Amino acid sequence: MSDLGFPPAPQHRPAPRFEPESRVPIWAIILVVVLILTGGGFLARTLLDSSKHHGPTYPAAWDARILPYTKIAEKQRGLYFKHPVAVKFLPAAKFEKTVTSDEKDLSKNDRKEIDQAMALLRAFGLVKGNPDLFDAVNDFSGSGTLAYYSFDDQNITVRGQRVTPAMKSTLVHELTHVLQDQNFGIGAKMKKLEKSKDDSTDEGSVLDAVIEGDADRVETSYRQSLPPKQRKALDSSKQGEFDEANKTYKKIPKIIVTMMSSSYTLGEALVQTAAADGGNSSVDALFRKIPKESALIDPLKALAGKTRATDVGVPKLAGGEKKLDSGAFGALQWYFMLAERIPLHQALAAADGRGGDSYISFTRDGNVCARATYTGETGGDTSRMLSALQRWVAAAPGSPAKVSRTGDRLGFESCDPGTKAKVGKDVSDQAVNLLLTRAYIGAGFVKRGISPSKADCLAHVLTSTYSVAQLNDPTFGTHSAQERARMLQLGASCRSA
Secondary structure, three states, X not given: OHHHOOOOOXXXXXOOOOOOOXXXXXXXXXXXXXXXXXXXXXXXXXXXXOOOOOOOOOXXXXXXXXXXXXXXXXXXXXXXXXXXXXXXXXXXXXXXXHHOOOHHHOOHHHHHHHHHHHHHHHHOOOOOOOOOHHHHHXXXXXXXXXXXXXXXXXXXXXXXXXXXXXXXXXXXXXXXXXXXXXXXXXXXXXHHXXXXXXXXXXXHHHHHHHHHHHHHHHHHHHHHHOOHHHHHHHHHHHHHHHHHHHHHHOOXXXXXXXXXXXXXXXXXXXXXXXXXXXXXXXXXXXXXXXXXXXXXXXXXHHHOOOOOOOOOOOOOOOOOEXXXXXXXXXXXXXXXXXXXXXXXXXXXXXXXXXXXXXXXXEEEOOEEEEEEEEEEOOHHHHHHHHHHHHHHHHOOOOOOEEEEEEOOEXXXXXXXXXXXXXXXXXXXXXXXXXXXXXXXXXHHHXXXXXXXXXXXXXXXXXXXXXXXXXXXXXXXXXXXXXHHHHHHHHHHOOOOO
């Protein structure tokens, strides 16, 4: 579709880096697992103990191996470093220990919480059987990680001693995190969010997506700035890293990879959309005022200022039920869940209409369940979600799930169906590709001067009409007068947007 003026959307990348300081993005129900796997995790590393920690120290100058990439990061991001940070080059084996955990360190209670998290994933139709969630997250954390920046210690840790083309690209990514931290106080923001007792907000997950999406955007710009020969060397080097990591990723449930990579894939789509409208200054604004969670599934809607949130009280527990966790469920969670049992476009239409929600997970008679309350932005949105959830429940006969409506509120409950149940279609990667396609189509229109509101309308109309494969084909629509006429008609429907 090159005649419409936007490039094909990047496809879902199955092998992103994973910084151990990053929480599992968005999917709150397995946050506790990540805390276990990282030995106390994000909380332990970001909440400093003042009795033992007197703040980081900084070197007088950058490590000579890093210095060239500091200039690149500054130029691509449009920000400047306030001071150098320490860089540690560790042997591969020692580096591996910093990003993985030893199962021997798990207590019985830790293992119980991991099993409960897996039961919740089954209750939401996202995984089947009983894969080892500890191994899945641990393997994901260790595979393909070349370097990471610690927002706590404010230093960079690097795998090995060689600065390969892939490592150069990764260093640009990690140095972008340093720029973010020094210019927007990211570490302090993270500590504040961790101290907050408000579990109804998605702010931490969205901040994580903005952080990683921005670094990926800069890394992408760096690649595009290279001459063809160097770009080819970079691609070859990264492909080698991917091929090696992919041996591990094939063993991990697809939804785990999707959830843990969403801060990169969807975060970059959000940041690229903002950059299309106003460059680095618009991206800076995302750090100063973190957008709503719905921005991750529809960046242009957020950019056009059309998002709003309705407070929804946490569902109550009944007698004999014991709370595990609670918080906001989120549009992305609804989308991933629905996409496993109903057509993607129907799932996305339902998730798009989210006005507000909250959930509570609990145990009842030894079984793990979750209960959620939902309201749409409009009455029609609430009705659309009700219909989607009814189809979702019906798609798994005998599933311990139900949905009801009282006024403008939906009540949804689902319990673990057991390890033998057929829960879903395992299409989370396809679900993400649809989101990315819509986001990058919209960003392409904005970059060419179309208002965010009209661009959002066009992106919605096109992705509702054509397949992802068609929209990612640069030649689609260029040789068919009939198809071009149809596109013009679709475009006309957005004139008043």
